[in-house]
Amino acid sequence: MTFDGQLFSGITVLAAVAESRSFTRAADALGLSPSGVSKAMKRLEQRMGVRLIERTTRSLKLTDDGQRLYDEVGTHLVGIEDAAARASGSKDSVRGRLRVNVDPFFSRIALAPSLAGFLNRYPDLSLELIMRDDVGDLVADGFDLAIRFGQPPVGSFVGRRLDETRVLTVASPGYIEAHGRPEHPYDVDRHQRILFYNAGAARAFEWQFCRADEVLEVRPAGHLLVSDVGTMLGACVAGAGIAQVLELGAEDLLRSGQLIELFPDWPDERFPLYALYPSRQHLPAKVRTFIDFCVANLVARRQ
Missing domain, CATH: 3.40.190.10 (Periplasmic binding protein-like II)
Known part of the structure; x- marks a missing residue:
C-alpha cells in the first residue's frame, strides 16, 4: 500500500482549521506557526486542484468543496487518532x-x-x-x-x-440587627440586596425560593450588583445586604456565624x-x- 504522507498532513491541517475557524488557533493545536498552516493549506489546494478555504480579514470558512472533504475524512481522522492513542498507551496514561x-x-x-x-x-x-x-x-x-x-x-x-449545591439566602448578624430579619421570602423585596451578575444573560440572576413543589420568584432588585463571588460574600459579611449564595464555599462562614441562613424551611433550590x-x-x-x-x-x- 502506498502512503502519501504529504496529503495526510494537509488534510490534518484542514481538519484543525475547520474545527477552530482560525489559522492561529489551528497552529496552536498542531504546534505549528500560522504561516506554516497557511502554506500547508495552499499546498493541499494545489494538490486537490480546488479552493478549500475562503479567508477574509474578518472571517474564515470552508468552501463547499472544503466542507465536503472535511465531512468525509473527519470520522476517519478520529479513528486514526484513537488507534494511535491505543497503540501508544495514552488512553491509559495521563500525559x-x-x-x-x-x-x-x-x-x-x-x-x-x-x-x-x-x-x-x-x-x-x-x-x-x-x-x-x-x-x-x-x-x-x-x-x-x-x-x-x-x-x-x-x-x-x-x-x-458532577454535583449540585444548595442556594442559600443569607445575611450577617450585623445586617439583621440593623434592618431586621425577613420572615418570609417575599419580604426580601423590602430589604437591601446584593445581586450576582449572570454573564450569559447580561443581567442579574433571578431569585427563587423552593420548598418541595412550591416555587416562589422575587424580582432581582438591589443596590449592589457584583460579578465576583468573593466580593459578594465579603460584602454580605460586612452587612451590605442580603445575598443568595451557594452553600459550596460558604460553609465556613455559616459555621462560624458570620452569615446566617434566613429561610432554612425553604431548602430545595439547587444549582x-x-x-x-x-x-x-x-x-x-x-x-x-x-x-x-x-x-x-x-x-x-x-x-
Whole structure:
C-alpha cells in the first residue's frame, strides 16, 4: 500500500482549521506557526486542484468543496487518532497538555488547595486552568473540557453532572440587627440586596425560593450588583445586604456565624455543577482523571 504522507498532513491541517475557524488557533493545536498552516493549506489546494478555504480579514470558512472533504475524512481522522492513542498507551496514561475552561469560584475553593498533589501524581501532565465567563465553543477555543455551574447551554458537547449545591439566602448578624430579619421570602423585596451578575444573560440572576413543589420568584432588585463571588460574600459579611449564595464555599462562614441562613424551611433550590466535553466516544485518560479529581475534591469538602 502506498502512503502519501504529504496529503495526510494537509488534510490534518484542514481538519484543525475547520474545527477552530482560525489559522492561529489551528497552529496552536498542531504546534505549528500560522504561516506554516497557511502554506500547508495552499499546498493541499494545489494538490486537490480546488479552493478549500475562503479567508477574509474578518472571517474564515470552508468552501463547499472544503466542507465536503472535511465531512468525509473527519470520522476517519478520529479513528486514526484513537488507534494511535491505543497503540501508544495514552488512553491509559495521563500525559500532555490539558486545557480546562473552569469556573473561577470553583477553581479557587475546590481545586487550588489540591493542585500541587495532583500535579505531583502526574508529572507528565501540563495543566492549564483558564477562567472564562461562559462555556463558549470548546473545540474552537482549544479546550479539552469545561467545569461550569448551571444548566449546560445548547451546544455540541456532552454534559456530566458532577454535583449540585444548595442556594442559600443569607445575611450577617450585623445586617439583621440593623434592618431586621425577613420572615418570609417575599419580604426580601423590602430589604437591601446584593445581586450576582449572570454573564450569559447580561443581567442579574433571578431569585427563587423552593420548598418541595412550591416555587416562589422575587424580582432581582438591589443596590449592589457584583460579578465576583468573593466580593459578594465579603460584602454580605460586612452587612451590605442580603445575598443568595451557594452553600459550596460558604460553609465556613455559616459555621462560624458570620452569615446566617434566613429561610432554612425553604431548602430545595439547587444549582448544578457540570463537566462539559466534546462529543467523542472515548475520553482521554487525562480528561477522565481530571474529572475524577474534581469529584474527589467535592466529596472531601463534605467530610
